[in-house]
Amino acid sequence: MLEKFMESYKLLIIIPVIITIISLGLVAFNGLNEGIDLKGGSLAVLDMNQPTASSSLEAQLKNSLNEQGLGIEEVDVLSNKGTDISVQIGSEVNSTAFNEALNGTGTVTSYNAIGPILSEEAMTQVYWAMAFAFLFMSITVFIIFREPVPSIAVILAAASDIIISMGGMSLFNIPLSIASVGALLMLIGYSVDTDILLTTRLLKRKEGTVVERAREAMKTGMTMSISAIASMVVLYLVTILLIPEAVTLSNIAAVLIIGLVADILTTWLMNLGILRWHMEARR
Known part of the structure; x- marks a missing residue:
């Protein structure tokens, strides 16, 4: 299966790109329901x-x-x-x-x-938190790999994860709050983990073929992602069924579930495809 992907990777890159564009459209036209801590x-x-x-x-x-x-x-x-x-x-x-x-x-x-003054201040802090998270993440990635294409691929994957998560929040009416923003920031970390794992295995290791190195990275990365998704699903079900008043916890779990599923697509379709393309171009 992975061998077939490596042969048609240019087409599969399009899948997460299309989902990201659809998510952007949802956020633009449907908007996000802001919680009271952000809108007052x-x-x-x-x-x-x-x-x-x-x-x-x-x-x-x-x-x-x-x-x-x-x-x-x-x-x-x-x-x-x-x-x-x-x-x-x-x-x-x-x-x-x-x-x-x-x-x-x-x-x-x-x-x-x-009140409106406190909510406006909270919204400003949200923008700064997201901006600084992406800035320092981007700087760290460029320092690690020192190559523009792999670094940009990692940043694009993280950005797509956030956009798809926000699209899911718009679709399922999950409010944007201080708590859900925290979940979005956590997703940047999850995304970078799997993307750096993949990029390091493919570019820095030399043993085995590209497909073999990609397979080993996928085994580790998918284990991480599935474990995280399973734990968030349990948290979501427990809060919905047993503690319905814990709305904040269920919202955090829902955002993380959407983002972690998105990360599987952006890492193993888009990022892997871009890296394969980059490696072919270097030959």
Whole structure:
């Protein structure tokens, strides 16, 4: 199978490229749902007097808050476990107004509001974190390999992983938050690990044929990726089925699952293909 890939690698490079372009389109036209820590808003944990349907609670809170002249457009129930309910509001609302909106049907046990200034500052920090992560990763890769084509291939693979992950977040409505940004930064590390493994085996080792070296790299890299994916799938299922209020953990796991699957494509189709192309051109 690997031998056939090595023969038709130029065509297979196109697959992750197409997926990356589609993901860019999803982010551009569908956008990303920002969490309250990045766009501002309010998050409350409620202890209701009796089990309440999510839709009826959303309608009650929205109507009551708008009657107070707050102009609320977005009220979402994040988790509903009978009488324990987590609610997110797309605007900053003080706790007094929120208690009045409940109208005696429950009490607020935890409350957090983030204003537009703090959310704008958080968004700025996100941009700087992503920019510095890519900058220092790129510098490190160029120092290690000291060749433009292999270095650019590693950087392209990492960028594609992030773009595909963001496309998945847009498609499955996973919010962009401080936590999910942390997951995206982790993906840069995962991507660079497998790409550097592949590039080192192919370019720096001389024993065996190119196909044999690529096969050994794939065995190690796929073991790493599948192990990481399996652990994230377990985390996602546990949080969804047993701890539904742990939305942050399930979002992190979902982002990592998408990114790790994307990394398999970008490493073993795109990066391996580019390296094979580069090695042929050097002969």
